[in-house]
Amino acid sequence: MEHGNGWARDIYGVFKAHEIAIVSYVPDAGHRELIALCEADDAIRVVPLTTEEEGVALAAGAHLGGRRAALLMQSSGVGNCVNMFSLITACDFPFLTLVTMRGEFGEFNPWQVPMGQAVPATLAAMGLIAQRAADPDEVGEVVDGAARLAFHSSRGVAVLLAQRMIGAKRFTEGR
Amino acid sequence: MTDGPQLQRRAVVRTLLRDRGELLVVAGLGATAWDLASLGDDPRDFPLWGAMGGAAMVGLGLALAQPTRTVLVLTGDGELLMGLGSLATLAAQRPRNLRLVVLDNEHYGETGRQPTHTARGADLATVALACGFPQARTVRGEDEVAALREELHAGDDLSLAVVKVALTDDPLTLPPRDGSYLKHRLRGVVLGPRAGFQ
Incomplete structure (x- = not known):
């Protein structure tokens, strides 16, 4: 069992390597440690949002x-x-988002399932590329590849962080 | 309509952008984008053709990335109503180089002139103040528009101005449609020759 949330630190390292200067979020427990790491970094402007589409714009x-x-x-x-993704696709903006998944592995809240299950099709429908990370040891590599695809090839890219991986962490930390 | 707003939106935009210098402008979709284009096609402009509700946040991103330049978001009442929460996000960040001007004709002018919520009492300047904007007000008179132009350039803090304008039929003046072109062109202005390498 890893001590703390190793993959969150790996993502933070990728952010630094790619000179990410602005990190926006609508919070999720799975992003808690990464948000804290970014907030502690004076070189990263952290922007809390009222709704996720703000972060796309x-x-x-x-x-x-x-x-x-x-x-x-x-x-x-x-x-x-969904509609704000038009901005990314119509203008070929580079765009990187990290999505903590709900509604897929052992979900206890049935209201999370419809959107969670619709995520890959929704992203594909709007022309974004989805890449999945399910093993804590591969998260850094997947996010690094997604960042290069986004920023070097000017594409909209989402990394889906598997609920199975995040959920295991929640049990060990007791929220 | 005689006791409604009298200011003409095209004239307001012309006054606000007179001698604009390095001012960068993000325009919300629809009439405000056409208003901006009525002054001519300009590489300092980023007019939106979609992404309704997103103009203020595009402006925030640009303002945070370029803190030494002044960024003006020019949008309409309907566009801002769709992204009302972004006023709270902007106020929380309080970028001192960002200005919002809302051309408020109290209608969805592009889609059949249905009234927006501002025709029924929603006061966008008060909303901005309640969200934490340090300055926000509503402009109704010609002389106030000239003063607003000075404030946009000389101001040193986040602000919002609602300009009440008449519901008018203006000549259709369209900016370029290709978003990738608009993006590269503005980046060329902002970043110079290195724009293509980052």
Whole structure:
């Protein structure tokens, strides 16, 4: 069993390597440690949102100004973003989002299941590329590849962080 | 309509952007984007053709990325109503180089002139203040527009101005449609020759 949340630190390391300057979020327990790491970093502007689509538009504006942004959200937030993803696809903006999944592995809340199950199809429908990370040891590598795809090839890319991986962590930390 | 707002939106935009210098403008979709284009096609402009509700947040991203430049978000009442929560997000960040101007004709002018909530009492300037904006007000008179132009350039804090404008039929003046082109062009202005390498 890992001490703490190793993969969150790996993602933070990827953010630093790619010079991510703005991290926006609607919180999820699975993103808690990564949000705390970003908040402790003076070189990262952390922007809490009222709804996830704000973070899509924010990332587009940041790119216009020459800085890189990332959006952290839970799977339910993907549905809130749908029309705003037009901005990414229509203008070929680089865009990176990390999505903590609900509604897939051992979900106890039935209301999380419809949007959670619809995430891959929703992203695909709007022209975003989805990549999945399910093993804590591979998260850093997957996010690094997604960041390169987003920022070097100017694509919208979502990393889906598997609920099975996040859920195991929740049990060990007792929330 | 004679006792409704009298200000003409095209004239307001012309006044606000006179001698604009390095001012960067993000325009919300629809009439405000056409208003901006009526002044001519300009590489300092990023007019939206969609992404309704997103103009203020595009402006925030640009303002945070370029803290030494002034960024103006020019949008309409319907566009801002769709992204009302973004006012709270902007106030929480309080970028001192970001200004919002809402051309409020109290209608969805592009879709059949249905009244928006501002026709029924929603006061966007008060909403902005309640969200924590340090400055927000409503402008109704010609002389106030000239003063607003000065404030946009000389101001040093986040602000919002609602400009009550008449419901008008203006000539259709369209900006370029290709979002990728608009993006690269603005980045060229902001970042210079390095725009293509980052």
